Amino acid sequence: MLKKLFYFGLLAAFVGGFVAYRMWTKPHANIAKQKVDMTISAKELASAYVRMRSEDAADSTYSNKILLITGKITEIQADSSTHGGLILESGDSTKTISCTFDPFSEKPKAAYKVGQEVTLQGLCNGINMGDIQIGRCVPVK
Amino acid sequence: MKKVIFAMAMLSASMVATAQTSITKDGTIEFDATSKGSPEKIEAKNTKTVATINAATGAIEIGVLVTGFHFERALMEEHFNENYLESKKFKSATFKGSITTLKDVNLKKDGNYSVKVSGKLTMHGVTKDVTTDGKVVVKGGIITEAHAEFATKLADYGVAIPGAVKDKIATDAKMKVHLKDMKKK
Numbered sequence: 550m551l552k553k554l555f556y557f558g559l560l561a562a563f564v565g566g567f568v569a570y571r572m573w574t575k576p577h578a579n580i581a582k583q584k585v586d587m588t589i590s591a592k593e594l595a596s597a598y599v600r601m602r603s604e605d606a607a608d609s610t611y612s613n614k615i616l617l618i619t620g621k622i623t624e625i626q627a628d629s630s631t632h633g634g635l636i637l638e639s640g641d642s643t644k645t646i647s648c649t650f651d652p653f654s655e656k657p658k659a660a661y662k663v664g665q666e667v668t669l670q671g672l673c674n675g676i677n678m679g680d681i682q683i684g685r686c687v688p689v690k
Numbered sequence: 691m692k693k694v695i696f697a698m699a700m701l702s703a704s705m706v707a708t709a710q711t712s713i714t715k716d717g718t719i720e721f722d723a724t725s726k727g728s729p730e731k732i733e734a735k736n737t738k739t740v741a742t743i744n745a746a747t748g749a750i751e752i753g754v755l756v757t758g759f760h761f762e763r764a765l766m767e768e769h770f771n772e773n774y775l776e777s778k779k780f781k782s783a784t785f786k787g788s789i790t791t792l793k794d795v796n797l798k799k800d801g802n803y804s805v806k807v808s809g810k811l812t813m814h815g816v817t818k819d820v821t822t823d824g825k826v827v828v829k830g831g832i833i834t835e836a837h838a839e840f841a842t843k844l845a846d847y848g849v850a851i852p853g854a855v856k857d858k859i860a861t862d863a864k865m866k867v868h869l870k871d872m873k874k875k
Binding site for chain 1 (some may be wrong): 738764
C-alpha cells in the first residue's frame with residue numbers, strides 16, 4: 550500500500566512539474582494563426598475613434614481584438630532594437646494608426662515603401678494620446 | 691484697445707510655446723522588477739510610448755498602454771496584464787509634469803542638458819508624485835531626445851505581489867524612459 554502511494558506521489562510530482570514547466574516555457578501565441586475578429590481599413594478605424602463619443606467606448610469595441618487592417622503607408626519606422634513598424638494613413642489629423650511588427654515573429658522581409666497599400670494582422674491595444682496602436686503585427690499576403 | 695493688444699500678446703506667446711513642443715510616438719519605456727534572488731529576469735519593454743515636451747514651458751506628458759509591454763516569457767506577460775497591472779481595467783499609465791529646473795538651463799540653445807523633472811505618475815489607477823533627474827538634447831529650438839530613470843514602489847500603486855513569488859519580484863520596479871527622434875508637433 551505504502552509503495553503504491555509512493556509511486557502515485559512520484560507520478561503526481563512528475564506530472565505537476567511537467568505541466569508547470571510547459572506553462573512557464575509556453576511561447577507567445579502565434580498571431581498569424583489567431584482568428585481575425587474584425588476586418589477594417591485604417592481610415593475606418595480612425596474614423597470610428599473620432600465618431601464614438603469617448604475613447605473608452607471605441608476601445609471597448611476594438612481593444613484586445615485581432616484586426617485585419619488595410620491601409621496606405623505614410624511612414625516606415627525602423628529601429629535596430631525592434632522589428633520596427635508602419636504608420637498607416639488615418640485620414641484624420643488628430644489620429645494616427647501605428648502598426649508595430651510582432652517582436653516574437655520573424656522580422657518581415659518585405660521592403661516597404663511610403664504610399665504602398667498593405668494588409669497586416671495584429672492586436673489592437675487601443676488609443677494612447679491620439680495614437681491608435683496595433684501591436685504584434687504580421688504581414689498578410 | 692489695451693485688451694486687444696493683451697489678447698494678441700497672449701495668443702502669440704501661446705503660439706511660440708506651441709511651436710516649441712516636440713512629440714514622439716515611438717519612445718521606449720523599460721520596466722525591470724527583477725529581485726536580487728530571482729533566477730529569471732522580470733523585464734519588459736514598450737516601444738510605443740507617446741510623449742510631448744515643450745522646451746519653452748518645460749511641460750511634459752507621457753502616455754503608455756499597459757498591453758504594449760512585452761516580456762520574453764508569455765506567462766510573465768499574461769500575469770503582468772491580468773494579475774498585476776490589470777490592463778483591462780487600467781489600460782494606460784501616464785505621467786504629467788514638467789522640467790522644474792527650467793530657469794537653470796537655456797533650452798533655446800542647442801546642446802545636452804541635465805534637468806530635474808517632477809510630476810504625477812498614474813499607474814494601476816493610482817496617482818503619485820514622482821521626482822527624478824533627466825537628460826535632454828535640444829536641437830533647432832526643440833527637445834529632440836530625453837532620458838530619465840526612476841524607481842517606483844509597486845505597493846504604492848496598489849500592485850500586490852503574492853507571497854509565493856515575493857522573493858522573485860522586486861518591491862521597487864526600475865523604469866527607464868528613452869524618448870528619441872522627437873519631432874516638432
